[in-house]
Amino acid sequence: MNNPKALTCDYKGLATMLATRCSISAYNPVNQNSVQPAKFNALWDTGAMATMISTNVVNLLGLKPIGKARVFHANGESMVYTYLINILLQNEIEFHSLLVTEGQLSDTDVLIGMDIISEGDFAVTSSDGDTKMSFQVPSTHEIDFVQEIIRKANS
Numbered sequence: 001m002n003n004p005k006a007l008t009c010d011y012k013g014l015a016t017m018l019a020t021r022c023s024i025s026a027y028n029p030v031n032q033n034s035v036q037p038a039k040f041n042a043l044w045d046t047g048a049m050a051t052m053i054s055t056n057v058v059n060l061l062g063l064k065p066i067g068k069a070r071v072f073h074a075n076g077e078s079m080v081y082t083y084l085i086n087i088l089l090q091n092e093i094e095f096h097s098l099l100v101t102e103g104q105l106s107d108t109d110v111l112i113g114m115d116i117i118s119e120g121d122f123a124v125t126s127s128d129g130d131t132k133m134s135f136q137v138p139s140t141h142e143i144d145f146v147q148e149i150i151r152k153a154n155s
Helices: 055-061 145-154
Strands: 005-011 019-026 038-044 052-054 067-073 076-089 093-103 110-112 121-125 131-137
Touching: 005 019, 005 093, 019 055, 019 110, 038 055, 052 055, 055 076, 067 093, 076 110
Parallel strands: 038 110, 052 093
Antiparallel strands: 005 131, 019 038, 019 076, 052 110, 067 076, 076 093, 121 131
């Protein structure tokens, strides 16, 4: 098993969005270190099947599309360009050769979707009126709040 890596973000109050920073670079199969990443704002979206980047990311990094995909969203569906990228999250959590789509995003440049979230363990808690989001890869254990309550009740 790979050594797990994790990130945790604390938000004052009850968060309505889970926002972090990330770094993105174009995927280069020949030399990963030849492409300098740029930093962007990201929103974690469990309702998104796949990660999406804004046109701003595409333009800043000079990304070249590798194909097209049909995406479904609140306004219906669209055909959009696809790209291969590397994404670096906090604490050296990396995903290489990630297929993403381009989309119109408001107030952020990246939507982190279930293609990334489902690779590990993801939890959101709201203790004492503040929100905490934590993510680790790879998954190391099952999180089951019902079983935790049952265990505590039986001990």
